[in-house]
Amino acid sequence: MTQPVLSVEGLTVQFPTRRGILTAVDDVSFAINPGEVLGVVGESGAGKSMTGSAIIGLIEPPGRIAAGEIKLHGERIDNVSSDRMRKIRGRKIGMIFQDPLTSLNPLYTIAEQLIETIRRHLPLSHADARKRAIALLDDVGIPDAARRIDDYPHQFSGGMRQRVVIALALCADPDLVIADEPTTALDVSVQAQIIDVMKRLCADRGAAIMLITHDMGVIAETADRVAVMYAGRVAEIGPVEKVIRSAAHPYTQGLMGSIPTLSTDEDRLTQIPGAMPRLSAIPAGCAFNPRCPKVFDRCYHDRPDPLPHEDRRVACWLYDKAEAEA
Amino acid sequence: MSAPLLDVKNLSVAFDVSKPWLNRMIERQDKLFLKAVDNVSFSINKGETFALVGESGSGKSTIARLIVGLLGPSSGDVLFEGKSLSAGLEGAEARRLRRRFQMIFQDPFASLNPRWHVGDIIAEPLRVFRTETGAKRRERVAELLSLVGLSPEDAARFPHQFSGGQRQRVAIARALAANPDFIVCDEPTSALDVSVQAQILNLMKDLQRQLGLTYLFISHDLSVVRHMADRIGVLYLGRLAEVADAKTLFTARQHPYTRMLLDAVPDLEMTGRTRKPVEGEIPSPLDPPSGCAFNPRCPLANARCRTERPELREYGPTWAACHAVEEGRDKTV
Ligand SMILES: Nc1ncnc2c1ncn2[C@@H]1O[C@H](COP(=O)(O)OP(=O)(O)OP(=O)(O)O)[C@@H](O)[C@H]1O
Ligand SMILES: Nc1ncnc2c1ncn2[C@@H]1O[C@H](COP(=O)(O)OP(=O)(O)O)[C@@H](O)[C@H]1O
Ligand code: SF4
Ligand code: SF4
Ligand SMILES: [Mg+2]
Ligand SMILES: [Mg+2]
Numbered sequence: 001m002t003q004p005v006l007s008v009e010g011l012t013v014q015f016p017t018r019r020g021i022l023t024a025v026d027d028v029s030f031a032i033n034p035g036e037v038l039g040v041v042g043e044s045g046a047g048k049s050m051t052g053s054a055i056i057g058l059i060e061p062p063g064r065i066a067a068g069e070i071k072l073h074g075e076r077i078d079n080v081s082s083d084r085m086r087k088i089r090g091r092k093i094g095m096i097f098q099d100p101l102t103s104l105n106p107l108y109t110i111a112e113q114l115i116e117t118i119r120r121h122l123p124l125s126h127a128d129a130r131k132r133a134i135a136l137l138d139d140v141g142i143p144d145a146a147r148r149i150d151d152y153p154h155q156f157s158g159g160m161r162q163r164v165v166i167a168l169a170l171c172a173d174p175d176l177v178i179a180d181e182p183t184t185a186l187d188v189s190v191q192a193q194i195i196d197v198m199k200r201l202c203a204d205r206g207a208a209i210m211l212i213t214h215d216m217g218v219i220a221e222t223a224d225r226v227a228v229m230y231a232g233r234v235a236e237i238g239p240v241e242k243v244i245r246s247a248a249h250p251y252t253q254g255l256m257g258s259i260p261t262l263s264t265d266e267d268r269l270t271q272i273p274g275a276m277p278r279l280s281a282i283p284a285g286c287a288f289n290p291r292c293p294k295v296f297d298r299c300y301h302d303r304p305d306p307l308p309h310e311d312r313r314v315a316c317w318l319y320d321k322a323e324a325e326a
Numbered sequence: 327m328s329a330p331l332l333d334v335k336n337l338s339v340a341f342d343v344s345k346p347w348l349n350r351m352i353e354r355q356d357k358l359f360l361k362a363v364d365n366v367s368f369s370i371n372k373g374e375t376f377a378l379v380g381e382s383g384s385g386k387s388t389i390a391r392l393i394v395g396l397l398g399p400s401s402g403d404v405l406f407e408g409k410s411l412s413a414g415l416e417g418a419e420a421r422r423l424r425r426r427f428q429m430i431f432q433d434p435f436a437s438l439n440p441r442w443h444v445g446d447i448i449a450e451p452l453r454v455f456r457t458e459t460g461a462k463r464r465e466r467v468a469e470l471l472s473l474v475g476l477s478p479e480d481a482a483r484f485p486h487q488f489s490g491g492q493r494q495r496v497a498i499a500r501a502l503a504a505n506p507d508f509i510v511c512d513e514p515t516s517a518l519d520v521s522v523q524a525q526i527l528n529l530m531k532d533l534q535r536q537l538g539l540t541y542l543f544i545s546h547d548l549s550v551v552r553h554m555a556d557r558i559g560v561l562y563l564g565r566l567a568e569v570a571d572a573k574t575l576f577t578a579r580q581h582p583y584t585r586m587l588l589d590a591v592p593d594l595e596m597t598g599r600t601r602k603p604v605e606g607e608i609p610s611p612l613d614p615p616s617g618c619a620f621n622p623r624c625p626l627a628n629a630r631c632r633t634e635r636p637e638l639r640e641y642g643p644t645w646a647a648c649h650a651v652e653e654g655r656d657k658t659v
Contacts, residue, residue, distance in 0.1 A: 043519035043520070043521060043522075157607050187381040187608065188381065188548075189381060189587065189590050189604050189607070189608075191590065191592075192592075192601035192602070195601075196601075214519065216594055217592025217593070218592055220595075221592050221593050221601060244594070258520050258521045258523070258524035259549070260527070260549040260550050260552065260553035261549055261595060262549055262552055268531070269524035269527060271521075272525075273525075275489045275521075
């Protein structure tokens with residue numbers, strides 16, 4: 001069996017506050033194989049970004065990893081020094097965020113930023129690093145890259161800037177790219193271009209992608225597997241077409257029904273009553289129980305873990321074998 | 327067919343985005359105008375939902391603000407039941423008309439005064455239009471809160487005590503307070519999660535049926551528009567590219583830009599359809615391309631497209647502004 005690029009085991013992220021400890025990520029486990037695209041989807045506050053931040057060691061104190069292990073190629077990276085982590089970020093793990101301006105420094109040209117990053121991670125001369133930077137910009141589809149490389153970020157449009165950020169994330173040939181809502185700030189016509197570039201370049205280089213988004217449509221056309229998060233936990237994880245076409249978890253089912261599509265002519269959308277609970281008020285038992293149409297006694301007392309179901313894992317007591325036999 | 331409730335006629339607005347006078351004198355620059363809305367016309371019938379769809383900066387919100395009178399047009403007019411809203415309406419008459427219009431904004435966080443009780447926020451239009459007394463007003467607020475799926479007790483709470491979806495319900499209750507006929511909804515669910523968006527879209531449909539409302543519904547999301555609209559106008563760089571009833575637009579679209587937008591919608595049903603990434607991005611509205619504004623990205627563009635601006639013309643059930651459609655060239659590819 002191939003060793004996964006990334007494996008996350010029981011990850012728990014907590015924030016101590018005046019009113020007690022808040023658990024933003026609660027016992028989350030998953031793995032990503034080489035070259036695979038794992039989508040992480042869920043509504044705002046579900047814990048998607050926190051999971052990403054934990055992996056790249058960028059959780060803001062007082063937030064902290066309270067439990068669990070994160071391994072890159074089998075080696076723990078959740079307990080290494082911040083110096084070592086800085087080297088891993090960029091060299092082994094590339095990052096793409098929603099707002100390209102958070103990744104680009106407005107005071108430096110694109111060339112300066114790319115060359116600096118390349119040389120921090122790879123033993124290249126300035127001239128070779130510049131060549132590599134131009135080739136990368138070419139790859140991500142910046143026309144006339146040799147000339148545009150000396151421009152400043154503000155001279156680029158939003159879509160072009162996101163292309164530069166992709167170039168920046170890939171410049172040291174990382175094994176894993178974590179993309180947190182990479183197309184959310186872009187227009188639909190540009191979204192497709194960016195997804196396309198990101199997917200193609202990662203595939204060319206054999207890099208795995210963790211694609212965090214709230215947009216099921218983007219997941220459907222990009223991911224191999226998908227993890228659906230709810231209230232800090234994984235509700236369902238499995239092959240993307242299975243989860244989308246025949247969702248098992250009642251939350252995933254509700255989510256899929258609530259998304260309007262181009263081809264269906266339904267008069268009303270499926271409605272999940274209520275909203276996701278705040279971290280300070282997560283109900284006992286299954287966190288989805290106040291909104292779940294299939295709730296039963298056990299859901300109010302016991303918290304379900306993701307259990308194997310067909311070729312996926314589902315955190316719902318409906319899929320507990322013992323329950324089915326009882 | 328009945329006369330339209332709202333008639334938008336050749337509406338244009340240009341914003342002065344010049345540098346200050348002195349800078350211009352020194353740098354010898356002319357005044358600079360950004361034409362955000364350019365000769366836009368459409369009409370909305372009573373009880374229907376007309377949607378405007380387009381990418382960021384296409385002029386959707388600007389048209390919304392022109393219609394509700396938050397902004398004055400450079401030229402053109404908006405008629406409500408045949409009465410011009412820009413020309414000479416004053417005092418009582420203007421107030422009477424204005425109360426029949428309301429607007430719901432994208433951001434339910436910014437559009438509600440954080441220091442006011444929800445009850446006062448909802449009652450505000452009643453006060454402005456001086457329609458009701460204290461006790462009557464409280465009664466009406468309770469009724470409105472129930473109508474949008476909140477509880478009458480919520481009147482005593484503050485906006486920050488509500489979730490995004492609940493805040494949008496409050497904004498809807500406020501919009502309904504003065505019994506309007508017509509509501510302009512500018513991206514009412516864009517800031518919400520999909521499960522909450524579904525609740526709000528369902529609520530808006532229910533209210534429309536119950537109260538006989540007419541909507542101008544603005545969105546950049548074609549799937550949402552498809553779900554809500556009876557008729558649709560597609561905007562590109564301040565101009566209408568295509569206007570059609572919803573069914574026609576989704577099954578027999580004419581304009582190359584509409585086709586591009588439809589192709590760009592992610593394939594949620596996983597039918598295997600791949601998104602066709604389009605070339606390029608929306609050009610700067612300060613320096614729009616000559617001729618058809620879509621020509622740098624259009625696979626059908628030719629010399630005529632680069633010089634002559636296409637006008638909106640009727641083609642069966644659709645109106646489209648495109649030379650290729652006029653010449654029948656679009657059928658050949
Ligand atoms: N007050 C203003 N001064 C100058 N330019 C403006 C002003 N308001 C809007 N614009 C410009 O007018 C154009 C249309 O803007 P508008 O806000 O109507 O777009 P929109 O379609 O609502 O976009 P979005 O989807 O981003 O909300 C844009 O180019 C915008 O920058
Ligand atoms: N500094 C912080 N202190 C306390 N709670 C936080 C902090 N940062 C994030 N959270 C909470 O953690 C949860 C998960 O956040 P996040 O991962 O950003 O969600 P997502 O990316 O899925 O929208 C949210 O409830 C959020 O409010
Ligand atoms: S465990 Fe119970 S409440 Fe939770 S999703 Fe399953 S059926 Fe619903
Ligand atoms: S007028 Fe020409 S450039 Fe414009 S959409 Fe039609 S074919 Fe394309
Ligand atoms: Mg996030
Ligand atoms: Mg807008």
